[in-house]
Amino acid sequence: MNSCPHAKNIIAYRLGLLNKGERQKFEAHLEQCSACQQEIRLESIIEQELATVSDPGQIEQYVLAAVRLRKCAAPRLSWLYIIRMGVYALAMITCALVFIPWLLEFPLANLFDIKINLNLPAQLYAFLEGFSSPFVILAIGLILIAASSIYSYIALRE
Amino acid sequence: MKAGKHAIIELVKRSQRGDEQAMSELITMLKGLIYTIIFRMVKDPELSKDLTQDTFIRFFLKIQKIKYPEQTRAWICKMARNIVYDYYRKAKKHETVSFEEIPEPKGVSGLEKRHKKMIIQDALARLTERDQMLLTMAYYEGFSLSEVGDVMKIPAKNVKVYLHRARLRLRKELEGHKNELLSTR
Numbered sequence: 001m002n003s004c005p006h007a008k009n010i011i012a013y014r015l016g017l018l019n020k021g022e023r024q025k026f027e028a029h030l031e032q033c034s035a036c037q038q039e040i041r042l043e044s045i046i047e048q049e050l051a052t053v054s055d056p057g058q059i060e061q062y063v064l065a066a067v068r069l070r071k072c073a074a075p076r077l078s079w080l081y082i083i084r085m086g087v088y089a090l091a092m093i094t095c096a097l098v099f100i101p102w103l104l105e106f107p108l109a110n111l112f113d114i115k116i117n118l119n120l121p122a123q124l125y126a127f128l129e130g131f132s133s134p135f136v137i138l139a140i141g142l143i144l145i146a147a148s149s150i151y152s153y154i155a156l157r158e
Numbered sequence: 159m160k161a162g163k164h165a166i167i168e169l170v171k172r173s174q175r176g177d178e179q180a181m182s183e184l185i186t187m188l189k190g191l192i193y194t195i196i197f198r199m200v201k202d203p204e205l206s207k208d209l210t211q212d213t214f215i216r217f218f219l220k221i222q223k224i225k226y227p228e229q230t231r232a233w234i235c236k237m238a239r240n241i242v243y244d245y246y247r248k249a250k251k252h253e254t255v256s257f258e259e260i261p262e263p264k265g266v267s268g269l270e271k272r273h274k275k276m277i278i279q280d281a282l283a284r285l286t287e288r289d290q291m292l293l294t295m296a297y298y299e300g301f302s303l304s305e306v307g308d309v310m311k312i313p314a315k316n317v318k319v320y321l322h323r324a325r326l327r328l329r330k331e332l333e334g335h336k337n338e339l340l341s342t343r
Binding site for chain 1 (some may be wrong): 240275297318319321
């Protein structure tokens with residue numbers, strides 16, 4: 001800024017922040033003050049540069065192609081998500097119905113005297129008892145989770 | 159290309175119906191503004207271009223959510239800013255730009271203009287991201303104070319006051335270059 005005491009008003013004047021009286025007073029001063037006239041010129045150069053936007057080049061085709069691709073991929077990913085959640089749910093239900101009751105009865109049941117009664121239908125209980133070992137159930141759950149994760153990873157990479 | 163508000167509203171409505179021609183025109187209209195906002199934040203031409211593309215991709219994927227097309231410019235500017243913030247959250251680093259990479263303005267006085275541009279861009283780069291964005295939007299043709307206020311999260315009636323402070327800070331950064339700027343005109 002120059003040494004003129006009115007120079008501090010230049011930006012406010014350019015922005016229209018001065019009231020009517022202040023503006024008229026400043027404009028009257030501006031006609032006589034070459035230093036402030038120079039400041040006004042400088043401010044207009046700065047404003048011109050601020051208003052200049054750069055051009056990133058041709059991006060239209062790239063953007064449209066990417067949007068098309070993502071729109072196609074989106075439904076696939078949502079199906080993938082549903083399948084994955086289904087597998088996780090299956091694994092969790094398996095653990096909840098079979099593995100956790102077994103775990104609670106042995107060995108934790110001995111330690112804390114925990115008894116649970118799931119009141120499962122006899123047929124379902126008989127079916128679950130058919131598995132020889134809870135570790136088999138756990139292994140099946142883990143395999144399902146691992147398979148689902150691998151499938152998700154491959155699909156996302158595509 | 160400068161973006162007329164009514165033209166943008168029409169293009170957004172067509173884009174929401176899946177009209178790719180309208181989408182392309184919308185990019186052409188707004189890419190300069192978005193690129194400039196991003197460039198002034200990241201100061202890297204190639205990265206700015208990538209993030210500009212990302213902004214438009216995200217914009218078109220979410221275009222159905224636009225209920226008030228008249229707010230599109232403010233919406234996409236906010237989106238651009240968020241994309242830059244996301245980028246920094248992931249990269250956790252700021253890189254500086256060599257002004258050698260700023261495209262050279264064409265014409266007889268190209269060198270002089272480039273020199274002037276460098277001085278102002280250099281001063282602008284020393285301001286905060288908030289000041290840079292405010293100045294970029296406020297001087298972009300056709301942006302209303304309420305749109306600027308919406309993006310910057312400041313009341314529309316205070317936008318000029320914030321702008322005044324940002325301009326004063328910019329002038330402070332430009333101290334010592336006055337003669338160069340005036341002589342290179």
